[in-house]
Amino acid sequence: MTTCRILLLLLLVTLSAPPLSKAEESEARARRIINSLGCKACHSLEGSGSTLATAFDQIGNRLSMEQLNEQLTRHGNRNSQTFMPDYSTVPDADMNDIVQFLATLK
Numbered sequence: 001m002t003t004c005r006i007l008l009l010l011l012l013v014t015l016s017a018p019p020l021s022k023a024e025e026s027e028a029r030a031r032r033i034i035n036s037l038g039c040k041a042c043h044s045l046e047g048s049g050s051t052l053a054t055a056f057d058q059i060g061n062r063l064s065m066e067q068l069n070e071q072l073t074r075h076g077n078r079n080s081q082t083f084m085p086d087y088s089t090v091p092d093a094d095m096n097d098i099v100q101f102l103a104t105l106k
């Protein structure tokens, strides 16, 4: 009985949560992709991750969308000595979400 009530309560909470806006959805997607591609093995975001490479926090102040895009799709052009993996096979839609999200970190 108690389990039933808890489930019902959870269902109500889920149903009453306001739908995510488009921007929130793409930010959530970007965060998921960043986690699944393992960017934080080298970079950090909001204190979580590694210090092998620059932190993503405030990266929107340093790099334009164009530069971010270039780093992620043709990074060899920016720095041929980099040990950052090549992500050029990641679908464009995923990269766009990441680039747009990183550009908002100011």
Ligand code: HEC
Pocket: 034, 037, 038, 039, 040, 041, 042, 043, 052, 053, 054, 059, 062, 063, 068, 071, 072, 075, 078, 079, 082, 083, 084, 085, 087, 098, 102
């Ligand atoms: C194996 C380590 C490693 C991983 C994993 C990695 N990077 Fe990097 N990244 C680097 C290094 C090293 C640099 C600095 C050298 C350079 O310019 O490539 C860098 C640079 C960058 C820059 C430019 C930063 C600046 O301040 O100029 C961005 C943006 C970036 N990485 C994004 C990402 C994203 C997004 C991911 C995941 C999809 C990722 N990186 C995964 C090592 C890594």
